[in-house]
Amino acid sequence: MKSVVTSISLEQDTDVSHTRRSARLIAKVGGADNRDQIRFATAVSEIARNAFQYGKEGVAEFSFSETKQALCLVARVQDHGGGIADLASFLRNRHQAHTGPGLGLSGSQKLVDDFSIETGETGTIVDLKLNLKLSGSASELAKAAADALVKAAHGSPLEELTEQNRALRDALAAQQYLLREMHHRTKNNLAIIQSLAMMQARQSSSEETRKALTDFTGRIQAFANAHNLLHQAEDVSQVDLKQHIEDLADRLRLAFDQSRIAIEVDCEPLMISFDAATEIGLIVNELLTNAVKHVSADQSSERKVWVDAKRVGSKVRLTVRDNGPGIVDAEKTLRKSRSLGWKIVQGSVRKLNAALQVDGTDGLSVAIELDAHGEG
Structure with missing residues (x-):
């Protein structure tokens, strides 16, 4: 009818x-x-x-x-x-x-x-x-x-316009709530996967397996951290890069507490998109983990890793550097590297359409420049 x-x-x-x-x-x-x-x-x-x-x-x-x-x-x-x-x-x-x-x-x-x-x-x-x-x-x-x-x-036409604006605001608020809830549940699911991997690592008798699972849990945390920040944020489409990197650095400080490595973070307050944040989280996790593992073993010198992020014109420049022994002909050596961690870094850089620069003459320095469209 x-x-x-x-x-x-x-x-x-x-x-x-x-x-x-x-x-x-x-x-x-x-x-x-x-x-x-x-x-x-x-x-x-x-x-x-x-x-x-x-x-x-x-x-x-x-x-x-x-x-x-x-x-x-x-x-x-x-x-x-x-x-x-x-x-x-x-x-x-x-x-x-x-x-x-x-x-x-x-x-x-x-x-x-x-x-x-x-x-x-x-x-x-x-x-x-x-x-x-x-x-x-x-x-x-x-x-x-x-x-x-x-x-x-x-x-009144004004009353009609006011009603439409109110409806739009209510719809936006509902959408924001749903997105925030989605990020919260995703973070929880990633935490469960991370816990299972950590349990498996502790039970494994193989040092190589334990190392692989430990690295895996770190990569999961890089994803979970971005979801957690969006769950807490007012704007669920953007992530605070400064807070994102500082949280990752804090986690790695705890993980490598016995190594007496100092991780210093100097980031400007920058808002970036969620997609960019997940890729940068992976990059920072891999570079920090690698730097801590390979920084100079000389106990007479203080071992440090620095992470800097700042705006340079229309770009964001992210740099991770250490005071380790460095790498001879770093660009060529890393390009040929079969390390999974470095492959992850290169893959994330490509997804961000970013520029990658490496220098191994005074410790290892890895710099990434993100174009303006990579920001939020």
Whole structure:
């Protein structure tokens, strides 16, 4: 059973904005939460804009559809254009142009619960559906939605804008909570894996196996540390590089407490993306671990490792250096190295699209320069 709420002609740009507001309000009457209201309204407005810009105008119709199995809100957007050529490529988002209907189609189909499209020489019809959890009849909801639209039409535009902004803030807060919870659970899962590896290391009779498992737990911690920082942060998309490196250094100080190695950290406060933070965490873990293991064994001299991170123009420069014996022809030697740790460093540097410099003349110094896009 289908019960129509309203139809909106798409003849000018303001009609697209009106369609978005109507989609959100109708979804709200249908019992959708803020997040579902916004994703449905966004999808409908994208298709409506396509109809207006590329389809020679059109119409957007909203209705509630009721079956024995489900109750859903349907937005049908129909235009009078000449159809969409190579529709399959548009839906797979493989079109080459950076403008055009494909951008709206490929994104909108991911935002709704069901998406269908028919296109031909006489125009294009797109149906977008949002599944509802309310119990009730389609006709009752359609009437309630129509009444809400009439009431909203006589309301203040400022109040409508305020309500939309509030809904967006609530949706963002919910998304932030979910991301923070995801990072928390990931950190806990990594901690379990780390504990299992440590238990296996203690039970192993092979020194080589114990060493490999110990190194493995350090790499896990480099990942877990970034997740832990994001779990605690207000912004779950960025990591404080200074805190990230200091936490890793503190862990390694405890791990190598008996070696009497001094690890000094001098980092500027820098915010970087989570992806960059995980790669830098791996790099710092490998370089610090390697430096502590191979720094000079001369007990008469103080053994030190320095970690510096600072902004240099539009780049971030990270340096790890020690006062050990160094390496003759370091660049050539490390390039040929079969060490897993050095391979991890090189792999992370490539992922960051960073520049790598090594100098083994006065201890070993490894410097990495990160382009601006590697930052948060």
